[in-house]
Each structure stands twice: as structure tokens, then as C-alpha cells.
Amino acid sequence: MVATTSQTVVVAGGSLAGHTVVAELARRGFAGDVVWVRGPEGTGPYSRPALSKELIQGKVTRDDIRLPAPEAYGLRLRVVDHAVCARLDPDDDRVLVTSAPGARGEPSDGDWIPFDALFVCTGTRARLPEAFAGLPNVHCLRTLADAERIRERLPGRPRTVVVGAGLVGSEIAASLRSCGLPVELVVQGRLPMDTVFGDDLGQFCLDRHHAHGVTTRLLTTVTGLSAAGPDGPVVLTFDDGGQTSADLVVLGLGAVTACEWLRGSGLDLSDGLGCDEALRTARPNVFAAGDVANWRHPVFGRRMRVEHWSNASAQARHAVESWWAGQEGREPPAFAEVPYFWSDQYGLKYQMVGHARGHDEVSVERTGADGHPFVTYFREGRVVAAAGVNAPRAVMRMKARIQSEGTTTQGAYAG
Amino acid sequence: MKVTVDRTLCDGNGVCMGIAPDVFDVDDDLTLHIADEIPDDPAIQAQVRQSITSCPVLALSLEE
Numbered sequence A: 001m002v003a004t005t006s007q008t009v010v011v012a013g014g015s016l017a018g019h020t021v022v023a024e025l026a027r028r029g030f031a032g033d034v035v036w037v038r039g040p041e042g043t044g045p046y047s048r049p050a051l052s053k054e055l056i057q058g059k060v061t062r063d064d065i066r067l068p069a070p071e072a073y074g075l076r077l078r079v080v081d082h083a084v085c086a087r088l089d090p091d092d093d094r095v096l097v098t099s100a101p102g103a104r105g106e107p108s109d110g111d112w113i114p115f116d117a118l119f120v121c122t123g124t125r126a127r128l129p130e131a132f133a134g135l136p137n138v139h140c141l142r143t144l145a146d147a148e149r150i151r152e153r154l155p156g157r158p159r160t161v162v163v164g165a166g167l168v169g170s171e172i173a174a175s176l177r178s179c180g181l182p183v184e185l186v187v188q189g190r191l192p193m194d195t196v197f198g199d200d201l202g203q204f205c206l207d208r209h210h211a212h213g214v215t216t217r218l219l220t221t222v223t224g225l226s227a228a229g230p231d232g233p234v235v236l237t238f239d240d241g242g243q244t245s246a247d248l249v250v251l252g253l254g255a256v257t258a259c260e261w262l263r264g265s266g267l268d269l270s271d272g273l274g275c276d277e278a279l280r281t282a283r284p285n286v287f288a289a290g291d292v293a294n295w296r297h298p299v300f301g302r303r304m305r306v307e308h309w310s311n312a313s314a315q316a317r318h319a320v321e322s323w324w325a326g327q328e329g330r331e332p333p334a335f336a337e338v339p340y341f342w343s344d345q346y347g348l349k350y351q352m353v354g355h356a357r358g359h360d361e362v363s364v365e366r367t368g369a370d371g372h373p374f375v376t377y378f379r380e381g382r383v384v385a386a387a388g389v390n391a392p393r394a395v396m397r398m399k400a401r402i403q404s405e406g407t408t409t410q411g412a413y414a415g
Numbered sequence B: 001m002k003v004t005v006d007r008t009l010c011d012g013n014g015v016c017m018g019i020a021p022d023v024f025d026v027d028d029d030l031t032l033h034i035a036d037e038i039p040d041d042p043a044i045q046a047q048v049r050q051s052i053t054s055c056p057v058l059a060l061s062l063e064e
């Protein structure tokens, strides 16, 4: 590598992807300067999957889920907390770093920091309709602070409504129910997690919620929220004219990418930050990794963003490799990792590999003593994804298969 | 190279297995099994290191 000690790398984003970029630079012995702009939270990076699982249930605390401290990286590293990248200069290789909105201390105009490479790992934030913002007893669950605020409420056993039944909403409902709270789950679609898993696992998931005493409203959208003061209940109104009240409302309405700061930089922001197969943006020394990165996946032949743990760390390593390869005059490889995620609900582990969007056929088998559904998803005759419950070996076998050939039309689970 | 797992932390989510399937295996009871011998193959050893840093509950550690 032709790296010199005068090079500067800026890493934007303080979660897993940013953390992994920094760790990967350290592992490679990068000798220049690293400026790590970690965003508004000030907590340091932590394990996000634990928030809606172990943390809100009180099984772990923030100290248990902290990722290793930056001192351990052995880099020339400057960590900037309570600060954000606010602008990327369209003409020069420099970013404007300002204090985060709401941060304490003197407001300043910020500093322009020149870079040799910029890694954009600013991820996503919880989707929060403006009309629902700032209400007492209404929470999103995206950050450690969100999760801790919800957990603090649990001893009072509040009647809880979880709005949204995607992966996160469904998991939150299960976690809170497992803590003994009365929980109602508002499902926008026909079934929980159906946009992720389709009907068979969606139905299975719904049945589990009912078996554990969660009540559900299907095909329902919240149209209004109002709070009767800090200690009063929250009244929810629905599109079918129905109403209910709750002591605690948790919104699981999905996530939006946090890349508006790149507006005017000339980069493609049509859905997240657009990059090529090697995670390079239209600017040769600007890379993306994690939830924000929209790239063309060579295995599936389509563009996607992936908002899961394993993807963030794998992409971060890959983005560093892309930069490194370019410096050495090599053509960087495509990022071809097959997406993987898991969800914990009522002691069951849901796992999925691949990319099921646009699938046109499924095959459903039964696995294990309990006959849990195992679903293989096909598009144009080709396996594109697989999902199961407490069936990690079968799921992981499919990962290799999707990655390597992905052309079989056979059922997937072989015992 | 030897890897150990803290079983009080590991929840069997299989992230490590996805990265280094020759070394990590989670069974259908969600118990992690680690290969006794980690192959002398640098590619697999790199996967093992990635698994350790990618474990979402920091349950894995390396004894060189």
C-alpha cells in the first residue's frame, strides 16, 4: 500500500459499520490519521440487536453490549462525539463537522476536515411521523437511550401498544410480553413480518403472539396519537375508526436513511447512498457501508440496502478493502455477501438468509419435533432466500447454496 | 489458534457460523459447537477472527 502517514481518513457514523471501518484500518496497520465522527449519541458503539431483545427485558445493561473501546485500536485516531458530518463539499475532498443538534456547549460553525478517503456509515434512524414526535409515553426503539427509556417503564407494568409488526415491532411485542406486560400489536398488513417472511412464517408468528396472550389488530393503521399529559394515557385512533388507550406506546414503523447531509454533494441519494458493486460512490474516494449503502448485489442482480447486523460489519471491512485495493492499483472485488438476520421471539429463533423481495414461489417444509415452518423462496425458478425457526443448520446450508449457485428448484431442508 | 465461547452470553444466533461455517456450528437446540482443530488455512483463520469481532454479544475470544 502506498499509504503515507500524511493521509487522513474520515469515518462518518458511530455504530457498527463505522466501528468496523476503524477496527479494519487498525488491523491493516494504517499509518495515517483517522477522524471518527460518531454522531449525536455519545455512548460509543454498542450491539444494536440486543436492544429489542436482551436489553429491554433487563437481561443485560449498556456495559454488557458496548463494543471494544477505540483505545484498543492502536491508530492515530481522533474520536469526535456529539458531532455529525453536516456537509460534503461538492468540489473538494472535505467534510464539515459540526456539533450535533441539541448537543451541549457553544454552538459553532463547525470545522472543515480535508480527507483522502471518506467512509459514510451514518445508517438509519427510526421513522417517526412528525405528528407523533415529542409525545410523552410514546417511544421509538432505535438507540440505546430509547431502549433504556422503555425498560425504565417496565416495573409499572404499563398497558402497551406496539405499532408496526415488522421485524423490530414483532420482536419488541414479544420481548415486552415476555416481561409480563399486557401488549397489543397493531399490524399494518395482514400478518406480522409478512413483508419480510411472507404468509407461512407470518401466520406462524401471529399464532405465537396469540398463544402468548398478545392481542392483535390486523390491517390497521394508526391515524392519530394524543397524550393526556406526562402521566396520562395515550389515546390511539385507527383508520377503521377504532380507538384504544395505552400507558406506553412503542412505534416500530421502520427506519429512514440518515444521509440528508450529503445533499448537494453530487452523490446518488435516491435510496440511501448509491454505490457500485465494490461500495464506491460516484466519488472515487467516498465509500458507503451499513444500512445506508445501496449497492448492486452480484448474486441477486439487483440493487438493495440491507439493515442488518452482519451486513454492517461485512460491508465495512469490504469498503476498506475497496479503498485499499484502489490505492494499490488493484480492481476492488464486488461485495457479494448473502444477507443474514435473526430475530428472537418467545424463546424461538427466526433466521433468514438471502433476499426474498420479488420472490414468485415458495416451498414450505416442516422442521424439528415441533414442525416449525421452513420456507425456501424462489424467483424465476432460482433460490433467493430461506427462513426457518430454530433451524440454524438448514438456514446456513442455504446461505452457501444461494451464494454459490442459487439455481436449484429443489426443496431445501434435508433433515 | 484456539477459540473459546462464553456460554452464558452466546444465544446461538449463528452470526459466526455464517462467516466461518467450517469452524462454528449451531445445532437446532441453538447450542454452539466449535471445531476442535481450526484448520491451518489463512482464509479460515481470517474468517475466525472476523467471527470473533462480529459476534453481537461478544461471546467469542481467541487464545493464540
Ligand code: SF4
Residues within 6 Å of the ligand: B005, B009, B010, B011, B012, B013, B014, B015, B016, B017, B024, B026, B032, B054, B055, B056, B057, B058, B059, B060
Ligand atoms: S455469533 Fe456469538 S452469539 Fe452468535 S452463535 Fe456465534 S458465538 Fe454465539
